Amino acid sequence: MLIKPASDIRSSEITDKKLYLNRREFLRATSATAATAAVAATGVLGACALLEAKGAPHGRKLPNIKKGFALNVGDKLNAWEDITSYNNYYEFGTDKSDPAEYAKNFKTEPWKVTVEGECAKKGVMDLEDVLKGETLEERVYRHRCVEAWSMIIPWVGFPLANFIKRCEPTSKAKYVEFYTLYDPKQMPGTRVPVLRWPYVEGLRMDEALHPLTLLVAGLYDEVLPSQDGAPLRLAIPWKYGFKHIKSIVKVRFVERQPLNSWQQQAPDEYGFYANVNPGVDHPRWSQSNERRIGEFLRRRTLMFNGYGDQVASLYTGLDLRKNY
Numbered sequence: 574m575l576i577k578p579a580s581d582i583r584s585s586e587i588t589d590k591k592l593y594l595n596r597r598e599f600l601r602a603t604s605a606t607a608a609t610a611a612v613a614a615t616g617v618l619g620a621c622a623l624l625e626a627k628g629a630p631h632g633r634k635l636p637n638i639k640k641g642f643a644l645n646v647g648d649k650l651n652a653w654e655d656i657t658s659y660n661n662y663y664e665f666g667t668d669k670s671d672p673a674e675y676a677k678n679f680k681t682e683p684w685k686v687t688v689e690g691e692c693a694k695k696g697v698m699d700l701e702d703v704l705k706g707e708t709l710e711e712r713v714y715r716h717r718c719v720e721a722w723s724m725i726i727p728w729v730g731f732p733l734a735n736f737i738k739r740c741e742p743t744s745k746a747k748y749v750e751f752y753t754l755y756d757p758k759q760m761p762g763t764r765v766p767v768l769r770w771p772y773v774e775g776l777r778m779d780e781a782l783h784p785l786t787l788l789v790a791g792l793y794d795e796v797l798p799s800q801d802g803a804p805l806r807l808a809i810p811w812k813y814g815f816k817h818i819k820s821i822v823k824v825r826f827v828e829r830q831p832l833n834s835w836q837q838q839a840p841d842e843y844g845f846y847a848n849v850n851p852g853v854d855h856p857r858w859s860q861s862n863e864r865r866i867g868e869f870l871r872r873r874t875l876m877f878n879g880y881g882d883q884v885a886s887l888y889t890g891l892d893l894r895k896n897y
């Protein structure tokens with residue numbers, strides 16, 4: 574399988590057979606590729622040595638992962654066990670331990686993604702086609718929940734921008750909406766109206782197209798576990814965790830700002846932007862510091878979760894106190 578770095582792929586090559594990422598191959602573990610992928614996931618990223626970077630051998634390795642960048646110099650990766658046992662995923666219950674328990678048998682194959690709204694390429698796609706031609710890369714991101722805990726997570730995915738460009742949005746597409754699967758049979762949490770189902774999230778088009786915004790299909794060097802949003806979720810590291818919608822089944826291009834599930838549920842507490850901002854507290858608790866899972870002392874929370882150099886310019890002129 575020949576996979577080039579994303580920057581080498583011209584759009585004319587996107588359908589090139591050689592670049593096709595077959596999901597069977599993608600899921601099939603061979604010890605050789607697993608070893609290579611493990612090195613990629615545990616290796617030194619840029620100039621910073623990341624400690625404790627070993628993925629657990631669960632047998633669902635992803636081959637040919639490209640090393641992405643890591644801005645979190647000195648931050649220790651959270652262990653696989655932290656990332657897969659302390660989750661928010663209300664479709665499977667509201668306790669942090671519920672998703673690991675109740676998403677065990679969640680069926681992620683076959684998986685379809687519907688594309689609709691203001692775009693030329695509407696339709697229903699197989700997950701294989703969403704991943705087709707994309708180079709999976711590891712990105713070590715800070716993950717900051719609005720509940721003031723955080724982790725350092727090596728996601729594996731590809732820029733959402735690549736996928737959006739393939740959908741050919743029209744000039745009316747100002748925002749993108751994402752929908753999670755709603756399946757009460759598989760998702761016991763949806764039998765309780767804690768949120769309005771299905772879970773919905775949205776991004777402004779420039780946020781969605783930002784190179785940091787990732788469509789995630791893996792964790793460490795493995796296929797994404799169900800409790801973390803398999804088979805496809807968002808990672809948008811300068812925003813609070815609730816923007817990172819899991820198990821995406823629909824992408825819709827729209828003209829108006831979407832109403833996301835948490836904003837709909839409690840508009841005084843959760844906004845549309847949800848940019849990590851230590852200066853704007855949640856009405857019921859402070860956002861000035863955070864508890865890194867696995868650490869004892871609290872850390873100071875950074876504006877835009879530490880990604881200000883990359884994203885602050887998206888919000889020039891926007892009152893971030895009003896637009897929380």
Ligand SMILES: Nc1nc2c(c(=O)[nH]1)N[C@H]1C(S)=C(S)[C@@H](COP(=O)(O)O)O[C@H]1N2
Binds near residue numbers: 659660802820
């Ligand atoms: N569909 C769906 N996506 C979701 C949630 C959810 O309840 N349902 N919770 C969000 C919240 S609040 C957080 S903090 C992150 C947690 O991601 P993690 O469990 O992989 O750390 O998922 C987000 N995505």
Ligand SMILES: [Mo]
Binds near residue numbers: 661717720
């Ligand atoms: Mo969260």
